[in-house]
Amino acid sequence: MTFLTAEFLLSTSIILYMIAALAALVLLKNQKLCALLSSLICIVASLFGLAAAFKQLLFENTTMALRLWQSNIPFLDVILSMDALSAFFVLCLSILTLCVSIYSIGYMKHYYGIRNVGLFYFLYAGFIVSMFLVFTAGNAVIFFVVWEIMAVVSYFLVSFESDEPETQRAGILYIVMTHIGTAFLLIAFMLMFRYTGSFDFSISSSALPENIRDIMFVLFLVGFGTKAGIIPFHIWLPYAHPAAPSNISALMSGIMIKTAIYGLLRFVFIYLGVETTWWGIAILVIGMVSAVLGVAYAYIEQNIKRMLAYSSIENMGIIFIGIGVSFMAFSEGLELVGALALTAALLHTVNHTLFKGSLFLCAGSVHYAVHSKNMEDMGGLIKRMPITALFFLGGALSVSAMVPFNGFISEWLTYQSIFAGIIPGQAAENILLVFAVAALALSGALAAACFIKLFGISFLGLARSEQAASANEVPLSMSLGSGILTALCLLSGIFPLYALGLINRVVLQLANRPILDQLQGNIFFLYSPLEIHGNAISPQIIVLTLVIIAAGALFIERIIFGKEKRREFGTWDCGYEALNPRMQYSAAAFSKPIRVVFKMMFRSSRDLKIKGPLTYHPDAMEYSVTTESLFEKYVYDPVSRMVTAFSRKAKFMIQTGSVHTYLLYIFITTLILMFYNRVIG
Amino acid sequence: MAIVIYIALQLVVMILLAPLVNGIIKKVKALTQKRRGAPVLQMYFDLYKLLNKSSVVSQVTSWIFIATPYIIVSSALTAALLVPVTTFASPIAFPFDIIMLVYVLALGRFFMGLAALDAGGTFGGMGSSREAMISSLIEPSLLVSIFTIGLASQSTSINDIMLAMQSVSLPLLRPAFTLTFFALFIILIAETSRIPVDDPSTHLELTMVHEAMVLEYSGRQLALMELGAAIKQLVLITLIINVFLPHDQFIAYAGIGGLMLSLLVYLIKVIGFSVLIAVFEASTVKFRFFSIPNLAALSFILAFLGFLQYFVLGR
């Protein structure tokens, strides 16, 4: 089995994805075959990727480097490298790709004959391969190129359903925002080259002066933050994710925004090194704001996929809180706390990949069956689509950090790292950290409330529309795709030590410090507590206790009081016998209390339209609530107005359309450059 | 073996004591209003009656509606196992994490919120939505309070916290703990749906929160829901009294005798605290729903000031 090296597995995986892309183009005419074949090749490719990542994470100690093409042109060597950090992200990518590819077999059916499925698969495979290369890029040039490819390909995927104006707008917003982020990265890479003379990020960055480091940190933070969708760079995310087809939303939310985490760790943590405390504080504060505002915006949302997108912002916020705490701790020399916080952040990264992937896939299933993304059109789906409902519930429990699921483990670790980070003698930081605790708690509770709303309104109660009443369960492949992810959520929640075992090597690489021996506990079935200096939880025991007590309660009541006599009857309707679906609590009504409490933030305004006579019995009433996005109104709109105004002016003054002027520009530029060269040289 | 006995004992104590707390609170409230009130043991009779009755289940509901009572009882009882009634019989290897406790209780709340929406009626949604707001707003102060007492005893394990608090003489006379105590008291009031946050005795649709959520339940399921709520209340009471008024250090001898004595002291403390809650409840009026954020903010500030005092004083 010697030929099964990580290099081999990695390159096979990449080549297979490329084959999938080409196959899709070749079989453009036969949509069914194209979808099936490309999906299958992607599944196989993801299995290879999974194997490569596992091999690298568990058995290899050295960084794997794959020199694909060496050219004489400077800085254009195509090098792929995979260390533990890359392998970890490749692992997340491969798991998600596996499930999404299985899911896509069924999901793409409703595009047959309507859209160009072959083109979709070409883009789909290209998108995956670009993310794969982002994680394994060996130098900054390659990284930058594949980063751009990823952005452009995902733009095409976002605007796949291009005839809807909303989708077009989302696509444009996305491409603009992502390019703004890229611009910041470009400047950072330029600075990097200017001071070190190399695009290689595996070498030491000691040549960079102190202030340049700070500038580069800010550039990286803005650049990657835009991709991560953290507040205030988030505005593209809640539009782009819902607009894309659901399998693409799952990929984007599950892994594409994680490329930002990868970039931040790779370029700031490893390359620049963490020395100043304010970096950590900046990341922590951004994380806190994103966590709370993200979930608050999610709570008032009625569109399922947009709600999930906002929830992604929240979860990125939680990851950022972890990273921020770890940066703060490392800069102060608290290595253990730093390593712990990093573990928490990485665990939440993989957890978010799992549960958000599952949730987006289930949301896609719901959309597939009901043909709507609006919660107010749903209801009662748990009876029509029991399997999807079950998986969705699993994902919802996980994202709300409920106990036997993986979301809880990573939140608990984050709490523990903050707990360990609060040490006497650093008052200001402690106060910040305790606010982080409050932010984490608020966002956790709001997330739970948010998913009670999402699941309760769309899956429970009575159907609010014809389509919801007649919805059918989705094909097996779709259930399977989301089912695997939900099952992984549950398993990695009950057996967290296995998941942490994978992260251990990454933390060892980043922090030179193994975390697993701090997280004591043995991997027995029954009792494996997760222990951090004495603070322990044991998910297995809790699950067992919960199950035993529930079963015990059932058993004891049967024994003592006999079989229950149960009568079925209508819901209590105050005796009017006219309960109809429209009398249920709606999604907008459910979120009203929070909307009122945070009215400063939402600036909600309501609109009541009464049709017919203004008496006690009008013909129809229409109630709608609109909320304002503060960031759009006060930051982005003025900026975009300014840019538009400037462009309009530029059209007349600079871009005149006369060839002579353009020639003049080039001529003057040349002269200036020559002059500059003379002065500098 | 000792562990099994301990767990059984704890479960029995919690299940048997929980309805009593409600009885005491109701009785004291009645007495303050110059009424005779229901017998202290009324809730036991109610539960027995409900368990024997047949239940009516709405046709609209799904499996979540039936499963929820069991999940709630099970989450409340699991939480009850996480809080040591007496640190005397400290079980050796059971991970009592206080953050875990919060999230175990949250599991019950999550399903309660879902079950309320399951029947498709209006009341359920109302209760669920209000409960979601209340629980979200008090969560930060709960975690901050927990962090303060956890940091003071250098652990988040409830057992360790209780042991550490025993070495503190009169914890309630330290500013950090005094403020945290008040914060947790407000949280207790909010979590157990008492006045001024919610009125446990109302069935008026404009004001009810918890009652609206269990409105569709009847018979055996209702009994389980009520029992679950009572146990959750006892868990929170136990947490507060055993952390802020630790008693095991006063009991000189170990063994069965010490355990029994400790249980007796615990019982007295629970009864005393129930009377306190009842008096508090009787002396305030229910707040307007949108005044609850003020209470939550106050609770958060108490928790935060407690934390600050802990840092200023370091003790």
Place this chain on the structure above:
Amino acid sequence: MENYFDVLSALILFSSFVLVANKRIISYIRTFQLQACLIALTAGIMGMNSFLKEGKIDILVVCAIILILKVYYIPRLLRKTYAGVEYKVEKDFFLNIPILIFICCFLVLFAYFSVPTIGGTMAGNVNIQVVNSFSLVLIGFFFMISRKKAIGQIVGFLVIENGIFITAMFSTHGMPFIVDVGVFIDLITAVLIMGIMVTRINDQFETIDINQLKNLRG
């Protein structure tokens, strides 16, 4: 002994938060009364201490004055003034209560960070009692700013005075008696004058919303 003062200072601080969270004027007065009780209790403990140790009774006298003046007389005066003025508007503040509370929370933080730099209050380490009581001064100030009605201003002023008084008490454990008495005489005069002013303003303008004084600009 210090323990009791720590707790009392924290409780006094808390009572000022309750004050800020209060909505109705009648409950401001009640909360102020409670705060005065706590201060009297502090002075009482301190007085007993100094009486037993040194045989001095002046702090006990101060305590008695506080009881008479702040717990009984001034609240009574305020209630009378309140009963005398006629308005029925309940909303008395500019921002909503949670935000007011959070601002006060930052005031406490500010006090925590700035008090140690004030010379002479303590040697080196931060003294919790001084921080708490100094925060009281800031919160009193902020309370005056945040309330529209004139009675709110009086209560705010009284809170500031309370804050200054206990700051002095905690940092010196008993000021010269004559200073205390002087302060109290000042206070009673100020409250009397303000009470009369409020009644006069009410007579003249039929409101005591001092936000409307803006209308007096030419």
